[in-house]
Amino acid sequence: MKRFIYGLLLFAFLAMPPIVSFLESHMLLHMHVQMPLLAFAGMLWTPFLQAKFPRFFSRWNEDGVPGIVLVSLVVTYWILPRAMDEAIQFSSVEVFKFISWPFFVGVAMKDSWKKLKGRQRLFSTLYFSFIYGVMGFVYIFAGEQLCNNYLIVEQRLLGWSFLAISLGAAFYRLRNEALKKRDAAAGRKTKFGS
């Protein structure tokens, strides 16, 4: 319950007009601070929602695959240059941002991740790394202004941050998998040895 309230407070904070305009004044803050924080608020709500609607989650997101597919779709939509512009320009898109990030990314991610098998997690991470990497190259080398509301300098900065996140996430996940494999192999050996 405590976490749920923290989530609500975070969401209310992010929805305050001065905070909204500040976080949207820079591309980097918009993409890599505001949107992930909205998702984080959703993650904080998840245990409460899972307790409230246990059947919903176990029924429709039995193995975590539908959830992670939803996360992938919504994140892929939001990294399009147009989505960020329209969130600033049209209030309907802005409202969609404040719904889709907490629920379709935050809650769905939190509910799915633990249910996924190791290989599915690896695949998901590599997918996000891949699209972030592609967007990194697009934003760095576009040469023209992709978002009407942001300058090219900011666009390049965002591109590099996309690349950094992409490489970081891929490295972390691959290393984790390798460690797990090594531990499993070591575990088997001791078992057989004894």
Added chain:
Amino acid sequence: MAALLHLRDKQISLIILVCFGFFLFFYGTDGFTAFTAEKARTNKLLEEKPRLPEVTLEDSMGRKYGFEAISDKYIFMTFFYTGCTTVCPQLERNVAKVYEQIPENHLGEDIVFLSVSFDPKKDVPEVLKRYGSHFGSDEETWRLARVPKEGELKQLLDEFGVIAIPIGDGDFQHNVAFYLVDRKGFLIDVMDYNDIGGAVERVMEVLDRTKEG
């Protein structure tokens, strides 16, 4: 049909999600045609084909006239301000490159180049004159002008979807493109200002077509 009964719930939710994703991207990109807001704006403009509104221009020679004075010709238009240090010089350099490639017999006869400033306070005729001379404007076949009346300027910018937001220090955040207006004053094309070859080709295409017609 029987197979439908055997679908598991998680499979149903996947199907729903795929449909949701399709609609999200379909509506979000106007049917997969516009992935940037600028492209969406251009597509919409080309669909609407707005007409030049009635405004009074004041050019670098201090002459005042409306669009009707030049609108029996095609107009190759851009929007800029002289205080701009980033993209506008590049835009006008690119206009110069297009201008140089149009055969002389067409210039002033069939087509007029017009660069419109959206900073009428600073861009008075003398400033426009100096600015234009840097880029090789002859003030006749390539004119630089301002729209002195605030309301008229706003109307023109709105019609052509030009966003110019003052960001302090006399600078503007704005979008950039080549605009092509036909002899009746209707906008017929919005072009990438970096694609000089493409712009020349498009202009020659409409000029050749009118010659035949």
